[in-house]
Amino acid sequence: MNEDSFVEVIAREVEADPSNLALREDFVTLLLEQDPDRAAMELEAFEAFGGAPERIRMLRARLMAARMRASNVPPPAEPAAGTARPNPVPAPADEDRQDHSAAGSASLWDAERPAVTLADVAGLAEVKQHLDTAFLAPLRNPELAAAFGQKPGGSLLMYGPPGCGKTFIARAIAGDLGASFLHVTLADLLSKWIGESEKAIRSVFRHARAAAPCVIFFDEFDALGGRRTSGGGGSQSMRMLVTQLLEELDGVDSANDGVYFLAATNRPWDIDSALRRPGRIDKTVLVLPPDAVARAAIVKGALEGKPAADVDVMAVSTATEGFSGADLSHLTTTVLQQAMVESMSRGELVPVTTDAVLAAVGGITPSTTSWFNQVAPVLEFGVDDGTFDQLRAYRAQRGMR
Numbered sequence: 001m002n003e004d005s006f007v008e009v010i011a012r013e014v015e016a017d018p019s020n021l022a023l024r025e026d027f028v029t030l031l032l033e034q035d036p037d038r039a040a041m042e043l044e045a046f047e048a049f050g051g052a053p054e055r056i057r058m059l060r061a062r063l064m065a066a067r068m069r070a071s072n073v074p075p076p077a078e079p080a081a082g083t084a085r086p087n088p089v090p091a092p093a094d095e096d097r098q099d100h101s102a103a104g105s106a107s108l109w110d111a112e113r114p115a116v117t118l119a120d121v122a123g124l125a126e127v128k129q130h131l132d133t134a135f136l137a138p139l140r141n142p143e144l145a146a147a148f149g150q151k152p153g154g155s156l157l158m159y160g161p162p163g164c165g166k167t168f169i170a171r172a173i174a175g176d177l178g179a180s181f182l183h184v185t186l187a188d189l190l191s192k193w194i195g196e197s198e199k200a201i202r203s204v205f206r207h208a209r210a211a212a213p214c215v216i217f218f219d220e221f222d223a224l225g226g227r228r229t230s231g232g233g234g235s236q237s238m239r240m241l242v243t244q245l246l247e248e249l250d251g252v253d254s255a256n257d258g259v260y261f262l263a264a265t266n267r268p269w270d271i272d273s274a275l276r277r278p279g280r281i282d283k284t285v286l287v288l289p290p291d292a293v294a295r296a297a298i299v300k301g302a303l304e305g306k307p308a309a310d311v312d313v314m315a316v317s318t319a320t321e322g323f324s325g326a327d328l329s330h331l332t333t334t335v336l337q338q339a340m341v342e343s344m345s346r347g348e349l350v351p352v353t354t355d356a357v358l359a360a361v362g363g364i365t366p367s368t369t370s371w372f373n374q375v376a377p378v379l380e381f382g383v384d385d386g387t388f389d390q391l392r393a394y395r396a397q398r399g400m401r
Contacts, residue, residue, distance in 0.1 A: 007034065010370075014042075019334075021051055022163065022327050022367035028059055029162070029266070030370075032066040039063055058220050061187035065223040065238065111180035111211040114171040121165070121172050123294030130285050130390065131156075131173070139177060139260070155249065155261040155280060157221070159268040159387075160287040161371035163326025166264035167219060169287060174215035179260060182208055182216045186223045189241070198244040205248040205259070212258030221263035222270040242272050249280050266371065268387055269378045276385070286390040289324050289368050292317045298325055299357075302332035307339065307351040316357050322366040335360045372400060 010027050017023060024046045031039035040063055047056050118128050118136075135156050138145045156173075158166045167183070174181040182204060189200045208214040218224060224241060249261065263281060265271065275281050290298060296317040303311055320328060335352050338360070343350040372395075379388055379395075394400075 007031070013365075017363070018045075019049055020330070020364065021046065021049060022324070022330050023365065024049065025051065025055060025059070025162065025326075026367050026370050029062075032059075032062055036063060036066045039066070057187055058185055061185055061190065062220055062223045064190055065186055111182050111207065111214055114175040114181050116168070116172045117175040118169070118172045120175075121169060121294075122297035123291040124165075124288070125291070127169070127285060127287055131169075135283055135285070136173065136176060153256050153259050155283065156263070157268065157271070157276070157281050157284045157387075158262065158264045158287050159266065159284060161289060161324055161368035162266050163324035163367060164287050164289055165325050166287045167217070170215065170217040170262045170264065173260075173262065174217075177213060177215065177260065179213040179215045179258075180208075180211040182211075182214060184216060184218050186220060189224065197241055201241065201244045201248060205256070208259045209256065213260070214258065215260045215262055218261075218263045221265040222267040242275065246274060246280070249275070269375075269382055276387075284387050284390075286394065288394060289322055289366070290328070292321075294325075295320050295323060295328060298328045299332060302329060303336075303352060306336060307343075307349055309351040309353050311352060311357055312354045315354055316361070319358055319361045320366075322368055323364075324366065324368050327364060327367050331357065331360055331364055334364075376400075 007030060010023075010030060014020070014023055014027050024042065028039050028042045028046055031042060043056070043059050043063060046059070118131070121128065135154060138150055139154060158169065160166065170183075171181060184204055189197050189204075191197050191200070204216060208216050224238075224245070249256070261281065264287075268284070271281075292314075296313040299311070299316050299320075300313045303313075320331070323331070335357050338356065339350050339352045375388075375391065379392065
């Protein structure tokens with residue numbers, strides 16, 4: 001099946017199940033690199049059907065980045081000798097910079113202190129063990145690390161299917177470290193003014209150094225740290241962003257002691273190789289779909305305080321293998337809406353039951369399925385520097401091809 005026909009297959013599935021928000025979000029993501037205009041229309045539909053505001057904001061940022069990459073406007077040519085140079089474009093007024101520059105708003109980078117820790121993350125024992133071994137253990141033992149010449153700080157790339165809790169885990173890591181937390185998205189950085197996005201990146205790191213120990217978390221990192229390829233003006237803008245990020249990670253102007261850089265992506269194969277070299281973002285962890293314990297905890301938490309007739313969350317957990325946290329949220333929202341409609345129809349309270357939840361499970365396709373299908377050719381034909389070792393082991397355990 002070619003790529004175009006695959007897009008149309010997904011389009012038909014979306015048309016058949018228009019309220020499946022997880023599927024709609026996957027469809028928008030699929031369209032971003034192929035057809036940004038169509039992605040924009042599908043994003044509007046995603047919002048109209050009740051998509052989460054934070055996901056809408058993130059997808060809009062990725063759409064902006066996709067359009068920048070697709071731009072094929074060449075930079076202006078140097079005028080020939082003896083030719084008058086055009087008048088320079090005037091600098092934006094101060095009030096314009098205030099409106100459009102992320103760096104111009106100091107409050108944007110106010111650091112928070114997360115109260116959650118990894119102990120609050122239900123299940124995911126393998127993920128937490130890998131985090132502890134590869135990243136957290138040296139940071140929790142600064143004296144021992146110093147004896148071996150290790151400075152306080154570090155970087156980590158979290159990758160995996162969408163909707164599996166990478167942002168929550170980032171907050172939990174900050175909580176474990178007793179560190180401040182800065183959550184950064186591409187929408188926070190992009191500006192129409194040349195040079196303002198680079199200033200915003202410098203501002204993020206400056207605030208993080210001042211608030212150290214501090215965790216900087218970049219979500220949807222492939223939209224910012226994508227491969228620097230040749231192209232028009234849009235590609236040049238993205239190259240400048242990546243170059244500025246490289247300078248900050250290397251601590252060219254200031255030391256990064258006490259600054260921890262975390263990034264999350266669904267597409268690790270699209271990250272620029274310069275960002276992944278040793279000494280930069282050289283550690284990775286695979287954040288998998290929630291395991292049985294985590295699924296039960298998510299369903300229980302979503303139904304807590306709601307009209308639910310002793311729902312057997314373990315039975316639901318067993319039936320939802322492969323569901324992401326977002327899928328489970330969609331599941332519980334669906335059954336609660338169904339129970340509400342039935343309650344209004346009957347004129348009496350109709351609680352959610354185990355049977356009702358299990359019946360709804362059959363109408364939902366796990367959003368993680370498309371991600372595992374997408375990553376399969378990358379594992380088979382792509383260059384692997386060890387990033388995908390955990391993923392290969394996970395697929396082998398479950399007999400995935």
